Amino acid sequence: MRIGSKMGHIENILTVDVEDWYMTTDISRWGEFEDRVIASTERMLSILGDTKATFFVLGYVAEHHPELISLIHDCGHELGTHGYSHKPIQSQTPDQFEEELLKSMEIIKSITGVKVCGHRACQASVMKSTSWSIDIMERCGIEYDSSVFPVKTPLYGVPDAPLFPYRISSENICGESKGRICEFPLSVRKLPYKNIPIAGGFYLRLFPYWFIKNSIEKINKKREPAVIYLHPWEIDLEQPKSPEFKWYHYYNLPAMEPKIKQLLKDFKFTSIREWLHG
């Protein structure tokens, strides 16, 4: 039986990766940039209103802005970890990955008092080559992950991964297994020869709204949830323009907030914890 199918619900899953606009650079440089994560996350919270989401927070952000983490928690959202320093898993050793994971979980728990159960890797970096990270997540008490992207790109992706929530394990990253961790793959639209990412970040800004809406409706017709991901910096139109960041960082930013508001009107969303446990 598929995860969640017994509940018969088709609520979709809303996630927010809490990182500042410059955190694709190395952590050693983060002091050089203007800090904007508090204002942009507060704006995201006000856009969401009563809709609950899972906020995957970088340990670094939680450590530097504990009051922001308390605010997200007090608004009733779930807190998960996005690692500590925003390094893709393939750039870390297993020991470094474990250390960062535990450190970020402890920082977040020390602020909210609630155990962290969910993980999202930087750059969808749970892939075949990094499947060892799933054993470490299990050992550290992670119950679910949302990092697998069933697409083929030069940087990331597991093109043959299941499209909807499933049990993942390090031996079988692409199919149902007896693993303890539930995987929530990022949503794609299945075409005959390839899967197209539809539901987050750059892709949400890129595609016209009717295409996103139609793709989510197709997913919900199968009685499965769409998994959407957003970044607070994507609704920050005042962020500095720096040639260091590629064109796609800034692409169509003004479209993001209206699209999020329309999604909230057209679909039901909730956090991963609520989706799993009701």
Ligand SMILES: [Zn+2]
């Ligand atoms: Zn990120």
